[in-house]
Amino acid sequence: EIVMTQSPATLSVSPGERATLSCRASQSVSSNLAWYQQKPGQAPRLLIYDASTRATGIPARFSGGGSGTEFTLTISSLQSEDFAVYYCQQYNVWPLMYTFGQGTKLEIK
Amino acid sequence: QVQLVESGGGVVQPGRSLRLSCAASGFSFSDYAMHWVRQAPGKGLEWVAVTSYHGSDKAYADSVKGRFTISRDNSKNMLYLQMDSLRLDDTAMYYCARDKSGWYGISEYWGQGTLVTVSS
Numbered sequence: 001e002i003v004m005t006q007s008p009a010t011l012s013v014s015p016g017e018r019a020t021l022s023c024r025a026s027q028s029v030s031s032n033l034a035w036y037q038q039k040p041g042q043a044p045r046l047l048i049y050d051a052s053t054r055a056t057g058i059p060a061r062f063s064g065g066g067s068g069t070e071f072t073l074t075i076s077s078l079q080s081e082d083f084a085v086y087y088c089q090q091y092n093v094w095p096l097m098y099t100f101g102q103g104t105k106l107e108i109k
Numbered sequence: 110q111v112q113l114v115e116s117g118g119g120v121v122q123p124g125r126s127l128r129l130s131c132a133a134s135g136f137s138f139s140d141y142a143m144h145w146v147r148q149a150p151g152k153g154l155e156w157v158a159v160t161s162y163h164g165s166d167k168a169y170a171d172s173v174k175g176r177f178t179i180s181r182d183n184s185k186n187m188l189y190l191q192m193d194s195l196r197l198d199d200t201a202m203y204y205c206a207r208d209k210s211g212w213y214g215i216s217e218y219w220g221q222g223t224l225v226t227v228s229s
Contacts, residue, residue, distance in 0.1 A: 001171060034215045036154070043204055043219035044146075044154060055217065087154050091214025096168040098144075098156040098214055 002026050002090050006101035012109040015078050021104045023071040023088035032092045035064055035073045038103075039084045047086075048073065075106075083108050111135045111218040113205045118223030121195055129223055131188040131205030139163070139183040142208035144216050145190045147201035147225075157203070158190065162211040173199075195227045 003026040013019045023033065031051040036044040046055040048064035051071060061076040075082055088101040117129040131143070145157040158169045158179040167179055178191040188205055202224050206216030 032214065036216075038154075043221055044216070045219070046215060046217050049209065049213075049215045085153075089154075089156070089215070097170060098159070098168075100154040100156060103153045 001097055002029060002092060002099055004088055004090055004099050004101035006086075006088055006104045008104060009102070010105045010107060012107050013078055014109045015080060017078055017109075019075045019078055019082075019106055021073040021086055021106070023066075023073070023101050025069045025071075025090055028068045029090040029092040031067050032090055033064075033066070033071050034089045034091065035062075036087045036089065037082075037084045038087065044087065078106075080108075082106065111207060113207060113218060113220035115203065115205050115220045115223035118203065118225045120226045120228060122229055123195060123197055123227055125195055126191070126193045127195060127225060129190040129192065129203055129205075129225070131190075131220060133186045133188065133205075133207070136207070138181075138186040140211060142210070142212045143179075143181060143188045144206040144208060145177075145179060145188075146204045146206055146216060146219075147199075148204070148222075149198070149201045152201075155201070159208070159212075159214075160188070166212065192225070195225075197227050199225060200227045201225060 005024045033051045035048040038044040052064045112134045114132045160179045176194045202222040204222045205220045207218040209217045
């Protein structure tokens with residue numbers, strides 16, 4: 001099983017500032033990496049797939065990068081609605097078992 | 110618009126069974142792979158299972174392999190999760206999610222979830 005490790009567990013950032021979240025895979029997943037946002041009481045929402053492609057309707061302030069084992073999600077200028085928990089997920093072809101990271105909580109500083 | 114509505118959750122004793130359902134609408138159901146993802150109270154997301162668009166190919170997380178079965182009925186636009194030999198640590202919100210294609214691996218659209226509580 002591929003283990004996904006996110007850091008930090010909690011990130012405190014002021015509105016308008018940039019936030020960078022990290023995700024590391026225990027073995028290479030190529031670019032088969034997605035990012036999701038989840039707000040309290042809501043279902044997750046897909047933000048980024050294929051490591052750097054924004055999903056439909058996702059603002060340009062969200063960007064993803066990386067390949068292999070190291071990935072980042074950057075939010076260029078934080079808006080109030082961006083404070084949430086973010087998860088990375090790998091969907092590599094083999095082993096056929098998709099796994100999520102443990103999440104990073106982005107909170108208002 | 111894509112709609113996914115889960116049902117079938119509830120309180121069940123350890124060792125018993127439960128079947129979850131997910132009603133899909135707003136898209137061509139038979140063209141997309143479908144996933145189940147769960148979230149224990151106050152915890153992170155855990156991918157559970159996936160079925161291909163035609164239902165012939167499936168994959169499971171190690172934690173549910175041999176106990177849970179994912180299936181679909183394309184004639185009814187329905188996704189199912191048969192959960193047998195339930196354990197206390199299966200307690201979670203269970204989400205149904207649509208893939209981006211016939212088998213891509215990502216959950217593009219999500220339902221609102223159905224809560225399963227395993228308790229004696």
